Amino acid sequence: MWKIKKIKKMIALLLAGVLLLTGCGGGAAKYGPVNKNGQQGVSKDGKLHLTFYFPVQVGGETAKLIENICNDFSKEHEDIVVDPIYTGNYDDTVTKIQTAIQGGTPPDVFVSLATQRFTMASTGMAMPLDELIEEDGEEGQAYINDFLDGFMEDSYVDGKIYSIPFQRSTMIVFYNKEMFQEAGLDPEQPPQTWDEMIDYAVKLTNKDHYGVGIALNSGSAQWGFTALALQNSENGENLATEDGFHVLFDTPGNVEALQMILDLQQKYKCMQPGIVQWTDLPTQFLAGQVGMIWHTTGNLANIKENADFEFGTAFLPAGKRQAAVTGGGNFYISNGLSKERQKAAWEFIKFATDTKRAAQWSLDTGYVPTRQSCYDTDMIKEYYKDFPQAKVAYEQIAISGCELTTYGVSEIWRVLNDHIQAAVTKDMTPEEALKEAQIQAEEILEEYE
Incomplete structure (x- = not known):
């Protein structure tokens, strides 16, 4: 048993070392070439490209819907392109994230199970989001407060927020x-x-x-x-x-x-x-x-x-x-990114979880709307009126645990x-x-x- 523990700790230390190395030099990981202004990951088109890993655990057209969200974001943010990469189911995704980290090219943003929060924090795979939230001031706190308590409760580790509810x-x-x-x-x-x-x-x-x-x-x-x-x-x-x-x-x-x-x-x-x-x-x-x-x-x-x-x-x-x-997945931001990439990833998360977009995501997939404000939208009110089977999930959240x-x-x-x-x-x-x-x-x- 002692040998197993020692080996696991060595692996954890190695992973942490990789993260530190990829984050050295102001977060300058292997994200692509550096332009004359010192911006890393800027392609020949002059845009900042973010890599986004996402899993699909259910049937339907979920992967296509994810791609649409990324395309819509890139249209509204002319200097940022989000490149979505389908990574299989949730287990496959964690494995691919670990492999990418060890290779020095972690994704900028990814969706993983909310239940992975302790692992994401303890291994340093994901960064706490509190500083990004604080930088948004009252708007940032209002954004967090709008998520359903039943979903936000498994975003915390030691009082810090490590993830944002998404496909829940x-x-x-x-x-x-x-x-x-x-x-x-x-x-x-x-x-x-x-x-x-x-x-x-x-x-x-x-x-x-x-x-x-x-x-x-x-x-x-x-x-x-x-x-x-x-x-x-x-x-x-x-x-x-x-x-x-x-x-x-x-x-x-x-x-x-x-x-x-x-x-x-x-x-x-x-x-x-x-x-x-x-x-x-x-x-x-x-x-x-x-x-x-x-x-x-x-x-x-x-x-x-x-x-x-x-x-x-x-x-x-x-x-x-x-x-x-x-159950379901939350958004995480990889540790060791430059401040510029952190902010770009944060903007994408907020975009993808915007009230109307989160409401539409629910209509398109069947996932539960994650924000209280979603339930005030006409689209959700009409949806529940026409399809009352969907409302059961929202009503059950109050008696649900992680x-x-x-x-x-x-x-x-x-x-x-x-x-x-x-x-x-x-x-x-x-x-x-x-x-x-x-x-x-x-x-x-x-x-x-």
Whole structure:
């Protein structure tokens, strides 16, 4: 264990060293040639080019929409060009950012999971944004205050703001109203509790489709399980402490929650057996292979566009209490940039999260509008009036908590997800799986204290 810790610390120090080197000389990293005025990264066209890494984790035309935002910004800012680079899913994006940093060419701005905030801060991959906010004076503070508390709460590390909410979501229930009617269920009364969900799922299940789908694959299981933990803990505790140094995996409430998921598969046989894949659920739902799914509001536009049946949305059902989980990506600015590049990246972030643009982004994607002022716009008011399924996400934010967030979060996720899968495949009982996950996660987190 000591050797593993030492190796990890050496890697962290190496990464920090790369960041320092790329930031030397007033932040002059390898961003391209320097012109006669000392501006770095200015191309032959005389413009400052910003590199923007972005992931796409949901279906639809999200990548094209991102490109449109970048093009619109460049049209309004004639001296700055934002070059968007699609970097795969969120995990792929973190890997590519690390590779770029080690090569001395980090992206100027990037979107990564809000849950990566401790990692971004501790490794120096991202810079705190407080100074940029302060430089905007009252306008800067008003800008920050306008974001929904449920999204801003996971932008902070040690009291400093490291990221700005962008493509944010919450997990909700999507359900097929036609299947509800065929099963003798009221299509306007989705399940409110775990017991009701089990009852509904059993009634919905037949030879053609399962009643419910909840993702259990690595990289996604932790999101749904965070919701289950929030719903079934004694006092609303999450899966980790707020400081990111400890996990709370093996509580009685969490063991009970994992057993409930296994019962859906093994006892009631109303959920697909084995490891249910996150990316498969929307396709299965649209194909009529499952009556209810727990999934991101980021897929709302995709489902709305492609469903050939009437569907509804609802809050996640309650265990001991009703609760849900937030997720999705935030904007970060890479550490070690010149002041000029910092300011240009900051202007782009503010542009992309402008009230009207954030509202339009919600309409186009299904992600939740991140700013309170969005809900005062005519476009959101009309959208919710015409498509009330979308309003469920906003209403649920008030009872939502952050997705599992710790230092070294990717490794912690892997530990939890691997052990959830061990329980699914019957290699371990829920109690054994979560106890072992607790031990392994705490050993990993010791090095960060």
